[in-house]
Structures are given as C-alpha cells and as structure tokens.
Amino acid sequence: MNISQGLLPFQLIQDASKLLITSFGGLPLVMETFRALGLRQSIQKHLPVLERQGKYHEANYIESFVSLFAVGGDCVEDFELLRRDEGLHKLGLRVPSPEAVRYFLNAFHDEQFLEGRLPHQAFIPEETVLLGGLEEVNRDLIRRAISQGAPWKATIDLDATVVESHKREACMTYLGETGYQPVTAYWAEEDLIVADEFRDGNVPAGTGLVEVLQEALAALPPSVHLLRVRSDSAAYVHELLDWCRKRVPERPRIEFAISADMTEELRGAIQALPEEVWKPLRKVTGQGLIEGRKEWAEVEFVPTKPSRKKKMTPDRYLAIRIRPPQGELFGDGNPYHYFAVVTNIWSSEGEHLLWWQRERCGTVETVHDVLKNDLAAGVLPSKRFFANAAWWRLNVITYNLLSVMKRKALPQSWWLLRLKALRFHLLGIAARIIEHGRRLFLKVAHNHPSFSIYQEARRKLLIFSSA
Numbered sequence: 175m176n177i178s179q180g181l182l183p184f185q186l187i188q189d190a191s192k193l194l195i196t197s198f199g200g201l202p203l204v205m206e207t208f209r210a211l212g213l214r215q216s217i218q219k220h221l222p223v224l225e226r227q228g229k230y231h232e233a234n235y236i237e238s239f240v241s242l243f244a245v246g247g248d249c250v251e252d253f254e255l256l257r258r259d260e261g262l263h264k265l266g267l268r269v270p271s272p273e274a275v276r277y278f279l280n281a282f283h284d285e286q287f288l289e290g291r292l293p294h295q296a297f298i299p300e301e302t303v304l305l306g307g308l309e310e311v312n313r314d315l316i317r318r319a320i321s322q323g324a325p326w327k328a329t330i331d332l333d334a335t336v337v338e339s340h341k342r343e344a345c346m347t348y349l350g351e352t353g354y355q356p357v358t359a360y361w362a363e364e365d366l367i368v369a370d371e372f373r374d375g376n377v378p379a380g381t382g383l384v385e386v387l388q389e390a391l392a393a394l395p396p397s398v399h400l401l402r403v404r405s406d407s408a409a410y411v412h413e414l415l416d417w418c419r420k421r422v423p424e425r426p427r428i429e430f431a432i433s434a435d436m437t438e439e440l441r442g443a444i445q446a447l448p449e450e451v452w453k454p455l456r457k458v459t460g461q462g463l464i465e466g467r468k469e470w471a472e473v474e475f476v477p478t479k480p481s482r483k484k485k486m487t488p489d490r491y492l493a494i495r496i497r498p499p500q501g502e503l504f505g506d507g508n509p510y511h512y513f514a515v516v517t518n519i520w521s522s523e524g525e526h527l528l529w530w531q532r533e534r535c536g537t538v539e540t541v542h543d544v545l546k547n548d549l550a551a552g553v554l555p556s557k558r559f560f561a562n563a564a565w566w567r568l569n570v571i572t573y574n575l576l577s578v579m580k581r582k583a584l585p586q587s588w589w590l591l592r593l594k595a596l597r598f599h600l601l602g603i604a605a606r607i608i609e610h611g612r613r614l615f616l617k618v619a620h621n622h623p624s625f626s627i628y629q630e631a632r633r634k635l636l637i638f639s640s641a
Contacts (some may be wrong), residue, residue: 493541494513
C-alpha cells in the first residue's frame with residue numbers, strides 16, 4: 175500500500191537515478207588510514223587465509239571488518255548494507271557477502287588446538303597459525319604508528335573483561351553468567367592495544383598473565399627501556415611479580431604497581447599501623463586537591479613463602495582505608511574497608527603513586543567499554559572458539575587504527591572523542607560520488623562543519639603514508 179503522507183509533510187520514494195550517494199561519506203578516511211599504515215601489505219605477508227584467490231583478497235576482508243566496525247555494524251549480516259553501498263564500492267571498498275565472511279572467520283578455527291579442553295576446566299589453548307598472523311598484522315600497525323618517534327617509556331595496563339554469551343559452548347564466568355573473558359594489554363601513552371588473549375569464561379583472570387605481558391613487550395619498539403605495569407589484583411600472582419622483578423640485560427627495566435590481595439596477614443599489618451601514619455588520599459579535581467573519605471599509609475609487609483626469595487629486595491606496600499559515611503559500619507562489621515597496592519617503585523611519593531596506579535581505571539577499562547559497546551567485540555558471532563577470537567582481535571585492530579587516525583590526522587581536541595561522536599561528526603557524513611573527466615569527486619554538503627577537518631585529515635594521512 176502506498177502512503178502518500180506521514181506525520182511530516184513529505185513523501186518517501188525511491189530514487190531511480192544513477193546518482194551514487196553514501197551515508198558513510200567519512201568512511202574513506204578510515205580506508206585511507208588503513209592504507210597509510212601499510213596494512214594491505216602486512217596482511218598479504220602474514221595472513222594467507224584463502225586457499226585460492228578469487229574476487230576478494232584477505233586485505234578486502236580485513237578492510238571490510240574494520241570499516242563495518244567503524245560505522246557501527248556489529249554482526250555478520252550487517253556486511254550486506256556496506257556491500258550494497260555502490261558509492262563506497264566506487265571509492266575502493268570491496269565488501270564480501272555475509273556467507274563469505276562466515277567462511278573467512280571459520281578458517282581461523284582449528285579443533286586440534288582445543289584437544290585437552292574439558293568441560294568445567296580452565297584451559298588456555300595455543301593460538302592457531304592464522305590467529306597468530308592476525309597478531310603480526312596488529313604488531314605491524316603498532317610499529318608503523320610509532321615509526322616517527324622513539325618512546326623510551328611504556329605504561330602497560332593489564333586487565334580482563336567478561337563478554338557475555340549464551341552460546342552453548344560458552345563457559346560460566348565468575349559473574350555467574352556464561353561467556354568469555356579475554357585479557358588486554360594496553361599501552362596508555364600511545365592509546366594502543368599491544369596484546370590480547372581470547373579466553374573461555376571459566377579461566378581465572380590471573381592465569382597466564384606473564385605470557386600476555388611478554389607478548390606486549392614483544393610488540394614495543396626497541397627504544398623503550400622502561401616498562402611500567404599496572405593492574406588490579408588479578409595480576410597479584412608470584413609468577414608475574416617474579417618475572418617483573420628479574421633484571422635481564424636484553425629487556426627494559428620493569429616497574430609495577432598492582433593491587434594486592436587483602437590476605438589476613440596483610441590486613442593484620444595494616445590494622446596494626448598507628449593512627450598518626452595515616453594521611454588523606456586526596457582527589458584530583460578541576461578545583462584542585464580535595465580531601466575525601468580515603469586515607470593512605472606506608473606499611474612494612476613481607477609476604478610468607480612462596481613469594482619470598484633469597485636476596486630479594488622487599489616490595490613496597492601502600493595501604494588505603496575508606497572511612498564509612500556518617501560513622502556507619504560496613505556489612506562485615508569493620509569500621510574501615512582496606513585496600514593495598516604492591517610496587518617496586520620507591521622513588522615516587524606515595525600519594526602520587528596511588529593516583530598514577532588508579533589511572534588505569536580510566537584507560538584499559540574504558541578501552542574494554544569501547545571494544546564491547548562502541549565497536550562489535552561484545553557480540554560474538556560464532557560457536558567456534560577461534561572464530562570468536564579472530565572477531566575479538568579484528569576489533570582490537572579497528573580500535574588501534576581509529577586511534578592512529580585520530581592522532582595522526584585529526585585535531586588534538588578530537589583525540590578523546592568517543593566513537594559515537596566521531597561517527598556523528600565525521601564518519602556519517604552524507605556524500606555524493608561523482609566521476610568526471612576520469613577523476614573521482616566526493617561531494618559534501620556546502621558549509622558542512624567537518625569539511626575542513628576532513629580535508630586537512632586527508633592531507634596529514636598522505637604525509638604520514640610517505641614518511
């Protein structure tokens with residue numbers, strides 16, 4: 175039935191002309207960043223997924239994933255919308271069908287790598303060859319992103335996050351729901367994810383973190399000679415702390431600040447502190463430093479075996495206590511709640527060190543929020559473990575590429591914008607594609623507020639690609 179009129183005074187009709195129009199007029203900036211980073215060559219080198227070459231190459235698939243996630247698509251079926259956009263096709267985006275995308279993702283899976291995986295038992299499988307190739311692509315991205323500088327310090331924030339999934343193959347997480355629990359290593363200064371590991375939901379967050387940190391270290395440039403590690407209490411495991419403490423000539427010096435488990439012996443040492451050693455743990459606000467309900471103190475504490483080693487320099491413990499409002503007791507009957515941070519950094523003042531350690535809550539936790547909610551990592555597409563792992567890593571690559579695009583091509587005031595703001599102001603520009611005199615033109619509405627930024631961004635990417 176044709177409806178001539180709706181609530182607003184217009185008629186909706188289909189345009190039968192041959193005009194090429196796209197509602198993703200800013201997406202070519204993502205495509206140009208993809209090329210400026212040399213990802214097409216990296217994919218060709220590290221990712222031989224397809225058994226035979228056809229209409230689409232591996233680079234077409236990866237670029238399509240990145241483009242889809244950038245504009246807000248979050249499932250395999252959404253590829254069809256980009257595929258039908260003739261304007262993007264004219265601009266160089268080759269999008270395979272959803273069926274071909276499923277085949278591509280399934281190529282990352284190999285059941286042989288899951289041998290020994292038992293129900294209700296934590297198991298971290300070795301990555302498949304193709305998944306490792308995707309990691310190499312991400313490393314090439316990182317190397318290219320920082321090739322113009324030589325950073326000497328890297329702050330790595332380690333954290334795990336739960337991705338809820340009701341698939342039959344998903345395991346129970348500590349939250350009481352089924353899903354997966356990948357781990358991320360995030361380089362705070364450069365806004366880049368340098369390592370990730372996809373895991374079943376029943377794998378404890380502290381398991382195998384040394385290997386993740388080693389992968390992160392391998393992705394860093396050789397100019398880094400100080401590695402600083404921050405994490406919550408999941409990283410408070412002797413294996414990781416011992417690895418960080420050990421001085422090895424061929425690797426950077428490692429400093430750490432990690433939330434400590436509140437054991438009974440640590441709690442006893444904190445509660446035995448005299449009242450006069452406690453100092454206010456102030457909040458840093460726009461109005462300056464404000465005292466709250468938190469206090470901090472140095473506490474001398476040496477854990478019992480197996481953490482103690484001969485000739486080991488003792489770690490530094492910083493205690494935090496929170497006073498309840500209005501003098502009410504907490505549910506456990508204690509007048510204070512206690513927390514602690516263990517560190518091998520002795521040169522920093524305690525309050526500043528605690529501020530710095532807690533900055534990770536606004537870094538890697540925000541990154542997980544972006545991956546799962548702004549991008550598509552929160553909606554896993556397959557029952558196959560390594561297909562989901564590839565989907566997660568493709569979201570990681572998309573996050574890194576968008577971070578590079580913002581830092582290399584956009585004004586500094588745009589660097590902290592969330593992806594939804596980037597879509598609203600730039601990626602979702604309506605544009606018309608015109609071919610005239612063997613030249614292509616992307617035509618944007620007159621006086622669009624982001625036009626000059628778009629134009630300048632393309633110039634910067636061109637310079638970056640040739641540097």
